[in-house]
Amino acid sequence: MTAELTGQDRFADDLVLGADPVLEPWNRAGSLSAADLHIVDRLGRLTGERIDDDAKLGVALAVRAVRQGSTCLALNDVAEFVAQFAPDGVRVPSARALLDSLARCPLVTGSSNGGKLRPLVLAESDDGPLLYLHKYFRQEDIIRSVLDDRASRAPDVDPDAVREAVYHAFGEPRPDDTEESGDGPTRVDARQRLAGFVAAGRWITVLAGGPGTGKTFTVARILATLEHLSDHRLRIGLCAPTGRAAAQLQSSVASYRTDATPIRAVTVHSLLSWRPGANPRYNRTNTLPHDVVVVDETSMLSMTAMSYVLDAIRPDARIIFVGDPHQLESVDAGAVLADLVDRVDAGEATTTAAARARASEAVALAGMRVFDGTGESPDPDSVVDDADLSRISAGVITLRRGHRNSPGIAELAAAVNDGDADRVAGLVVSGLPGVTLVDPTRVDPVQEAVTGWGRDLLAAADEGDEAGALAALNRHRVLCAHREGRWGVQGWTEQITDWIAGGHAHLPLTSTTVMTRPGRPILVTVNDKETDTSNGDCGVVIRDVRTTADPGGPVPLTVAFTRGESGVHRVHPARLSDVVPAYAMTIHRSQGSQYEAVTVVLPPVGSELLTRELLYTAITRAQKEVWIVGTLDVLKAAVDRRVARASGLRSRIRPLGT
Ligand SMILES: Nc1ncnc2c1ncn2[C@@H]1O[C@H](COP(=O)(O)OP(=O)(O)OP(=O)(O)O)[C@@H](O)[C@H]1O
Numbered sequence: 028m029t030a031e032l033t034g035q036d037r038f039a040d041d042l043v044l045g046a047d048p049v050l051e052p053w054n055r056a057g058s059l060s061a062a063d064l065h066i067v068d069r070l071g072r073l074t075g076e077r078i079d080d081d082a083k084l085g086v087a088l089a090v091r092a093v094r095q096g097s098t099c100l101a102l103n104d105v106a107e108f109v110a111q112f113a114p115d116g117v118r119v120p121s122a123r124a125l126l127d128s129l130a131r132c133p134l135v136t137g138s139s140n141g142g143k144l145r146p147l148v149l150a151e152s153d154d155g156p157l158l159y160l161h162k163y164f165r166q167e168d169i170i171r172s173v174l175d176d177r178a179s180r181a182p183d184v185d186p187d188a189v190r191e192a193v194y195h196a197f198g199e200p201r202p203d204d205t206e207e208s209g210d211g212p213t214r215v216d217a218r219q220r221l222a223g224f225v226a227a228g229r230w231i232t233v234l235a236g237g238p239g240t241g242k243t244f245t246v247a248r249i250l251a252t253l254e255h256l257s258d259h260r261l262r263i264g265l266c267a268p269t270g271r272a273a274a275q276l277q278s279s280v281a282s283y284r285t286d287a288t289p290i291r292a293v294t295v296h297s298l299l300s301w302r303p304g305a306n307p308r309y310n311r312t313n314t315l316p317h318d319v320v321v322v323d324e325t326s327m328l329s330m331t332a333m334s335y336v337l338d339a340i341r342p343d344a345r346i347i348f349v350g351d352p353h354q355l356e357s358v359d360a361g362a363v364l365a366d367l368v369d370r371v372d373a374g375e376a377t378t379t380a381a382a383r384a385r386a387s388e389a390v391a392l393a394g395m396r397v398f399d400g401t402g403e404s405p406d407p408d409s410v411v412d413d414a415d416l417s418r419i420s421a422g423v424i425t426l427r428r429g430h431r432n433s434p435g436i437a438e439l440a441a442a443v444n445d446g447d448a449d450r451v452a453g454l455v456v457s458g459l460p461g462v463t464l465v466d467p468t469r470v471d472p473v474q475e476a477v478t479g480w481g482r483d484l485l486a487a488a489d490e491g492d493e494a495g496a497l498a499a500l501n502r503h504r505v506l507c508a509h510r511e512g513r514w515g516v517q518g519w520t521e522q523i524t525d526w527i528a529g530g531h532a533h534l535p536l537t538s539t540t541v542m543t544r545p546g547r548p549i550l551v552t553v554n555d556k557e558t559d560t561s562n563g564d565c566g567v568v569i570r571d572v573r574t575t576a577d578p579g580g581p582v583p584l585t586v587a588f589t590r591g592e593s594g595v596h597r598v599h600p601a602r603l604s605d606v607v608p609a610y611a612m613t614i615h616r617s618q619g620s621q622y623e624a625v626t627v628v629l630p631p632v633g634s635e636l637l638t639r640e641l642l643y644t645a646i647t648r649a650q651k652e653v654w655i656v657g658t659l660d661v662l663k664a665a666v667d668r669r670v671a672r673a674s675g676l677r678s679r680i681r682p683l684g685t
Pocket residue numbers: 213214215216219236237238239240241242243244245279430431619
């Protein structure tokens with residue numbers, strides 16, 4: 028499934044001949060795909076019984092909802108769900124009519140008319156009735172039951188030993204809370220220390236925070252805490268949804284654990300021995316050997332992957348989920364990290380009085396205090412408020428202090444997250460440092476910045492200066508919502524190539540032509556063990572000064588990639604088959620990376636992709652400077668629109684008929 032295409036784009040010529048009359052207008056309008064219709068048709072045939080028109084539409088919409096990232100269809104929200112894509116003139120049944128019809132449908136588990144095959148589940152929730160495909164209902168059920176089980180127990184640890192281990196790894200709280208580091212005095216972030224206490228005292232911890240808030244830095248210290256507490260050598264599993272995120276996690280953790288054994292990080296698929304089309308080798312009956320498993324970039328994890336991970340980890344092993352819940356979620360169904368945080372806010376996670384008492388104690392030991400609601404507005408670096416305390420007692424800790432993004436970008440990102448469109452517009456117009464709104468019809472400032480970047484890349488790469496070229500690589504990036512079209516990656520790549528060539532670019536860059544000249548940034552699109560490159564890796568083509576050029580022959584080239592803090596990995600262009608130019612890339616692709624400066628190209632109003640999460644993800648990729656190409660109206664529309672993914676994880680649910 029591709030989250031970057033809308034239903035309309037994707038299924039325009041996806042017509043089903045002789046379609047069911049109820050679904051035909053939806054198919055003709057491009058709102059339901061041929062695959063959606065085939066699934067409904069096939070299920071109807073297999074059950075061999077008559078399906079009501081309303082139930083048929085309900086099932087088709089549930090299939091579409093999953094395709095769009097939800098794990099179920101929320102019946103009470105159907106009118107809102109279909110508003111964007113219902114064909115003109117069709118009757119959309121009310122939530123009540125859908126429920127009545129599905130409650131009698133032989134395809135539905137728990138219906139009054141259960142057939143032989145019941146691949147759907149109708150469940151009651153605090154948010155009203157939810158219709159699931161059975162697979163997703165089961166996966167959510169696994170997640171819910173593992174979370175509840177882990178919240179109901181705590182590791183048997185000696186509080187004095189925990190205090191000693193946390194202080195050893197994070198330092199003791201001091202009145203001025205400063206410590207000397209190689210780079211000069213650095214303030215210890217008390218929330219990071221608090222995360223150490225939380226992770227030591229629980230079987231499952233969610234470490235949330237925006238980019239550069241020190242999540243990986245904290246993970247490394249949490250691991251040191253747990254190692255200090257353990258009487259045996261801990262088996263630690265580090266993983267992330269993508270190869271690139273795993274490589275990044277491994278190198279950051281290694282840089283913070285200079286005197287400890289390096290730990291390899293792998294993809295979630297590799298950790299679980301999960302091959303495409305098969306079930307993972309590790310599961311409830313064949314659990315992973317690890318004592319601690321860290322999952323980074325959890326926002327990108329699909330619900331299926333989350334359920335497999337939770338199922339495969341021993342009940343007496345610690346799990347630490349790390350990520351930014353405000354970022355774009357998985358391209359497959361589910362928004363599990365956001366759900367893990369939201370279910371606490373919705374009062375759904377189990378938090379007992381004892382857990383709250385333990386959390387308050389940890390807050391004090393970390394050198395913070397609980398804000399009682401009186402006095403001055405609290406400083407989030409030294410106090411936790413009531414909502415925060417509930418989250419902490421449910422194992423969710425959010426780091427807030429950014430150590431990387433410029434204050435202007437951090438302020439804008441916070442306003443975007445708060446969903447305050449007027450504040451966002453006000454900040455942008457007021458000339459917030461590091462933030463510029465660029466009129467899409469007058470992109471000269473962007474042209475200047477991007478051209479300068481492209482020429483810096485070229486100058487270093489042409490000299491064969493790989494350190495210089497790699498340093499220039501992350502100086503700028505153009506991020507687009509869409510792949511195709513003038514405002515997409517394709518259009519911007521053409522534009523940038525032309526700018527850099529001074530208006531004389533003759534051919535558009537393709538995966539083959541991009542590697543024919545030094546200075547071109549490239550993006551790898553597959554994981555490849557042979558070349559030790561991962562999907563999402565960015566490199567730069569440089570002149571290979573170590574190879575002597577044939578007189579009159581082509582310039583010898585190599586592609587350089589950064590490895591670790593300052594290492595370089597070189598691959599001959601001929602060995603890289605799946606690459607694309609990387610002057611511009613999609614916002615989805617940029618997740619997990621940061622650049623000094625970013626140009627964010629907003630899609631037009633009305634694009635299904637224009638959401639708060641998209642905007643947040645894009646602007647927080649920039650460390651120092653962000654140019655937002657779009658109008659104020661588009662910017663405000665983005666802030667106002669949230670990704671709506673239905674899920675039952677945020678509320679208590681029970682199957683209908685139980
Ligand atoms: N308490 C601290 N004091 C000083 N520097 C810190 C502190 N915590 C983190 N840093 C620094 O901030 C930078 C970002 O930290 P880190 O990479 O751990 O953040 P992150 O949240 O994992 O980022 P990302 O969003 O890239 O995953 C690093 O250079 C790190 O050394």
